[in-house]
Structure formats: structure tokens, C-alpha cells
Amino acid sequence: MSSSEKVRASHILIKHQGSRRKSSWKDPSGRLISATTREDAVSQLQNLRRDILAGDTSFKDLATQHSHCSSAKRGGDLGPFGKGQMQKPFEEATFALKVGEMSNIVDTDSGVHIIMRTA
Numbered sequence: 001m002s003s004s005e006k007v008r009a010s011h012i013l014i015k016h017q018g019s020r021r022k023s024s025w026k027d028p029s030g031r032l033i034s035a036t037t038r039e040d041a042v043s044q045l046q047n048l049r050r051d052i053l054a055g056d057t058s059f060k061d062l063a064t065q066h067s068h069c070s071s072a073k074r075g076g077d078l079g080p081f082g083k084g085q086m087q088k089p090f091e092e093a094t095f096a097l098k099v100g101e102m103s104n105i106v107d108t109d110s111g112v113h114i115i116m117r118t119a
Contacts, residue, residue, distance in 0.1 A: 005083075008119035009094045010076035012048060012062060013069040014041040015111035024068035033068070041112045042105050049114050052102065059102065059116045068111065080119070090115070 015024055015033040022030035048062045063076025071078050083091060087108040097103060097117035106113045 006080040007082075007094050007117060008080045009078055009097075009115050009117050010059060010063055011069065011071070011078060011090075011113045011115045012045065012059070012067045012076055013111050013113050014044050014066070015068040016041040019111040020109040025070045025072070026068050038112065045105055045112055045114050049102065049104075076116070077118070 013024075014036070015022070015027075016036045016038045017034060018038055019033060022033045024030075024033065027033050044066070048066060051057050052059050052062060060075030064072050066072075067076055069076070081091075083095070085091070086094070087110065089106055090108050090113060093103045093106045093113075094115050094117055097115065099117050099119060101117055103113070103115040106115060
């Protein structure tokens with residue numbers, strides 16, 4: 001893998017009490033985030049992931065509706081990125097995925113994520 005290699009991914013971020021920032025575009029005051037435990041956030045993501053895998057809805061639609069990241073406005077799309085641009089656990093999980101694969105739950109300082117590698 002060359003150091004210039006880039007991947008492209010979309011994600012769904014659910015913030016919780018332990019997240020480094022307790023506000024988001026969806027919860028500007030941080031009330032909901034401050035009341036959400038990590039376990040609640042993981043449970044919510046597991047349910048979303050199950051719905052995607054079952055074909056009940058698309059990753060993009062759920063990212064738009066549920067993600068606490070401003071990328072939700074783009075269906076969770078983060079655009080292309082290389083090594084050293086994301087938090088280490090997020091980067092490692094994304095680079096380990098094949099295009100079209102979805103991760104399990106990934107923990108970062110920002111919260112918990114599911115990631116879909118798109119390129």
C-alpha cells in the first residue's frame with residue numbers, strides 16, 4: 001500500500017456522553033448527546049446496521065437521518081482521504097474494508113461509527 005493511496009468512505013456517527021464534542025449539527029445544544037450512553041449509541045448503530053444488511057433501507061438514507069456528523073447532508077460521504085487524515089481506529093477500519101463492505105462498530109474519540117468503504 002503506497003503512502004499516497006486514498007480511500008473513500010461514508011459513515012454514520014452516533015455521539016454519546018464520552019464523545020470529545022457534545023454537540024452536532026443535529027443536536028447543537030448537546031442535550032441528546034449528553035444523555036446518550038455509549039451502550040445506547042452502539043445499540044442504535046447495531047439496529048441501523050441490521051436494517052442496511054437486511055435491505056430494508058440504504059446506508060445513505062440512514063446516514064442522512066441519523067448521523068451526528070455534518071457529512072449526513074451528503075449521505076455520510078467523507079470524500080477521499082489518505083493515511084494520517086482520520087483518527088487511527090477509523091482509518092484502520094476503513095483501509096481494512098473492501099469497496100462496498102460495511103464495518104462493524106468502530107470507536108473513536110468522536111463517538112461510535114459504522115463505515116461503508118465506497119472507493
